[in-house]
Amino acid sequence: MIQRHICENGLRIVTEKIPSVRSVALGVWVRTGSRFETEANNGISHFLEHMFFKGTETRTAKEIAESFDEIGGNVNAFTSKEYTCYYARVLDRHAIMAVDVLSDMYFHSVFDEEELEKEKNVVIEEIGMYEDTPDDLVHDLIAQACYSDHPLGYSILGTEEVLRSLTRSDLLTYIDHHYTPANTVVTVAGNFDEQLLEAIKRRFSRYRRSGVSRQVGVPRFAGKSIIQTKATEQAHLCIAVPGLPVGDEQIDSLILLNNLLGGSMSSRLFQEIREERGLAYSVYSYHSAYSDSGMFTIYAGTAPEQVEQVFEIATSILADVRDHGISEKELNKGKEQLKGSLMLSLESTNSRMSRLGKNELLLGRHYSLDELIARIDRVSTEAVAAIADKLFRSPLALAMVSPLEHFPAQVRSDVLVS
Template sequence: MIKKYTCQNGVRIILEQIPTVRSVAIGIWVGTGSRNETPKNNGISHFLEHMFFKGTTSRNAREIAEAFDSIGGQVNAFTSKEYTCYYAKVLDNHASYALSVLADMFFHSTFDEEELEKEKNVVLEEIKMYEDTPDDIVHDLLSQAVYKKHPLGYPILGTEETLMTFTGDTLREYMHNHYTPDRVVISVAGNVDETFIKEVEKWFGSYEGGKRSEEEEQPVFHSNHLSRKKDTEQAHLCIGYEGLPLGDKDIYSFIILNNILGGSMSSRLFQEVREQRGLAYSVFSYHTSYLDHGMLTIYGGTGANQLDALYETIQTTLASMKETGITTKELQNSKEQLKGSLMLSLESTNSRMSRNGKNELLLRKHRTLDEIVESIDRVSLESVNRVIERVFTDQFAVALISPDGQLPTTLS
């Protein structure tokens, strides 16, 4: 049973009591990410996330790490395009202590100048590491192609140039204006009862934040082609189509479409590209749904001399799907896959905390497992075929990283 409580200052608390486990997961979800940045401060959401671990007024960086290690707990954080999350997973008898340390990091981080300079170097190494994984950065390149100068096209890590401009003051100002109570959700899942809500409120229920502009620029899909020449062993290809935003009435049909196309080992792309033709080791598709936009991405990596064959095979697979739609067997198999992965994913307190936190932050509503299963079961051949027509148009974007930077012949 999920309990929701809204503090006087607007912070929302979501608690799911699971008495059959001995762990508790606590997540602080903040509705700000790289899409809330500007060209000048790109990367600040991610850098701020790093600096939360570098010391507070009462604990240095080592003591924060030891606070969780000493109780056998885990602590971590991540930044996405639309939100940032700080979370911990601990044994139930350490839940109050873990909450107090997370609150200390949230409210009392010092952003010490010496630590700041060290962490800039750490993030710089993270950017370099990312640059060394072309199968990762090609997805960022696709976002740039699709969204151009819109913030959804910015890299989450930022750039070396923007990174060097961050100071303690810029971090404090960004936090004051973006970590506002109305954008914060505290999600708790595990073996704690409702009294824990009061503990969370004690820490988070009275702070105030600044005012930030509520107006966010509407993203537009651009059918752009971008390529980069890089000394790699493979050509890394991404093809993007405009997808569906969160909460769209066809979202479950869209999820099932993606699963049939490239979301599993029995998918059409995997079977056609890898099993039948042996063109790639890695080929898949995935969908990204934002509040007001979405994208379906197809990725494949192959030798540069096989790039044309890979591209043509993907396009042929899509053309076949558009022409004949999906089969009843594919629909049924995909439904069972989705229901199975949904159930299995909710067997940990961490995943339940994440699901509840994201649902509250982005959708402000929670659906039971039965309701979700019902929505999956309601998906029909007609609804999936309707989404195929809606998504796979002539408007698509392409990103490529390869040794020669040459796009597939039919695109050039």
Template sequence: MIQRHTCGNGLRIVLENIPSVRSVTIGIWVLTGSRNETKMNNGISHFLEHMFFKGTDTRSAQEIAEAFDSIGGQINAFTSKEYTCFYAKVLDTHKDYALEILADMFFNSSFDEEEMEREKKVVYEEIKMYEDTPDDIVHDLLARASFGDHPLGYPILGTEEHLKSFSPEDLRNYVEQRYTPDNVVISVAGNVDESFMNNIASYFGKFERNVGKESLETPTFLANRIERNKDTEQAHLCLGFNGLKLGDENTYSLVVMNNVLGGSMSSRLFQDVREKQGLAYSVFSYHSTYLDNGLLTIYAGTGKEQLPLLQDTINNTLELLIKDGLTDKELRNSKEQLKGSLMLSLESTNSKMSRNGRNELLLRRHRSLDDMIKEIDAVSHESIRKVIDYTFRNSQSVALIAPEIS
């Protein structure tokens, strides 16, 4: 059972007790990401995530790392387009210690200028590593093709040019603007009872920062095409289609449909592109949801000379899906696969912490597993037809990385 508490300053806490385990995962979720940036400070959310690990007023970066190593714990973080998360997984006996360190990082990070300059070099290397992975970077190109100059089209890592300009004061100002109590959720899952909420509230329940009213601009899906010449062994192709926003009532229908399209080894794209034609080792599709829209993506990598055949094969697969929908067997199997994946994904404290934190931060509501199973079971041929017509009614966006594009 999920327990919720809102502190006097507006910060929210969600806790799920799992007495059958000996671990506890604690996550700090902040409603800020690359979507909340400008062209000039693009990448600051991700760089700030790095700097929270680089020392506080009382702990060095090495001491933070050693603190978790000494108790056999794990600490990490990630930044997305709409949120940032810092989390730690420890034995239940060390939960209070882990909470104290996370709070120290959250409130007392020093943002030392020398540490910043060193960490900028680390992020420069991260950007270069990303650029050297065309099957990753092509998805960023697709976001830019699909959303244009809207912040959802910005890369999460930013650019070297922007990073060079960041100062300690820039980071502190961004924290003041975005790391406000109303934008923060503390999510906990594991062998921990309700009394732990009091400990969390003692650290996070009293801080105040000015809450500014932010109105997000809803992006318009654009059927743009972006191509990049790169000396690669394969051509990397991404196709984008208009998706559904977070919490849309048709989400499960779209997920069921996507499973059949390209979400598994038995999917149509996998069978048509890889198994029957041998055109690609990697081919798949997935749906990304945002607060006010979504994006369905198809990816495949193949030799440059096979690119026309790959595109024709994908288009033929899509045409058949648009024309005939799913078979009874596909609908049944996809629903069972989705239910199985959902249940298996909720077996760890990490996954429960993540699911609860994200739901509280973005949706402010939680559904039981039984409710989600009912929604999956309710998916029908009619609801599948509805999402097919919505998703594929407009032209597609395209991103392509390949050698010597003519």
């Protein structure tokens, strides 16, 4: 059962007890990411994520790592556009130790100047690695094409120029503004007792930070076309249309639509572009849902001379679903796939912990398994057709990393407009 506790300072603790396992997954979630940055500090959220592992008043970076290695657990973090998460997974008997270390990092990191400069170089190498991975880079470009100069279009990693300029004072100011009790959620999933909950409350329930997070308006879909020329073997192409925000009433229909279009090996895109035509090894679709907007994206990696053909097939599949809908067989297959993946994910304490954090930060509520299954079952072919009709009449956003200097003539943003 999922339980929600609100501390005296406004911080939320969300727990799900699973007595049948021997592990505990813990997460400290902060409602900040690249969406809340400016051009002057773009990348600071991700850089801070790195710096929280570089030593506290009582632990060195090596001791933080060793504290989990010695007990067979793991600790890590990630930054997204709208939240940052610091998490650990350990055996149940080591859960309080994990809370000790995570809270020490959260409250007592020292941000040593020497470590600061070293870690800047680490992140700059990470940016370089990303730039050398075109099938990752193109997803940053499609966000820019969709959102233009809105912060949702910013890179999570930032740029070398901005990273070089960041100071210890910048980090502390950003923490004061964003790492506040109201912006923070601690989540726990696994086999734990009341002692763990009390340990979390002791460490997190009384701190105060007075800063106010930067407020960013709802983005407008820009529908741009961006190409980056690189000496790659393949052309990496993304096609995107506006999607839905995370709490939209049609989100379940869109999730099923994504599944049948490009979310599985039996999907229309995969079967037509890879299996029938042999035009790509990797082809798929995905939906990115944010608090107030979303984007539906198709990706394919193909030979440069085949870009036009892949684009025409992909957009014709979108138009076909928009104009003719889907079959009951496709819908039922998609429902069973989604329900299966949902139930399998619940066998992982990490997955459950992550679900708690995302739902609390972005939705402010939690659905039981029965409620989620019921929502999937309620989706009809008419509902999927309606969301396809709503989304697939928009101008497209386009992004490509390839040796080509221009998009081929038939790769245009207006092909679905009607």
